[in-house]
Amino acid sequence: MHPYHSLEQIKDQLRARPLFLLLIKTDQCGVCDSVLNKLERFLPDFPDVHGGYVRMEDAPEISGEYLVFTAPTLLMFAEGKEVFRQSRFILMGDVEKNVRSWSEAMQS
Secondary structure, X not given: OEEEOOHHHHHXXXXXXXXXXXXXXXXXXXXHHHHHHHHHHHHHHOOOOEEEEEEOOOOOHHHHHHOOOOOOEEEEEEOOEEEEEEEOOOOHHHHHHXXXXXXXXXXX
């Protein structure tokens, strides 16, 4: 998972990457760190999905742009459009299912 520090960096990735998984986290959030660690373990199985994270403290405009009011929030984009979202309670089974499904759909 690549760290990003601004909304503009994230928008650049959305334009450049067909599949992009974005974790929005905050400092001092143990759940956020746990989700990040889990994502870093399973994302290598999906080389066509680019993963990144941003701290809301680094880019507060993220909240307004993507209507994120709590952390952690996980967003998945396919060709720049949001296709999956989970906030606060991240169910890794659902995340992996969606990542797998979109990865397979984009390859066919």
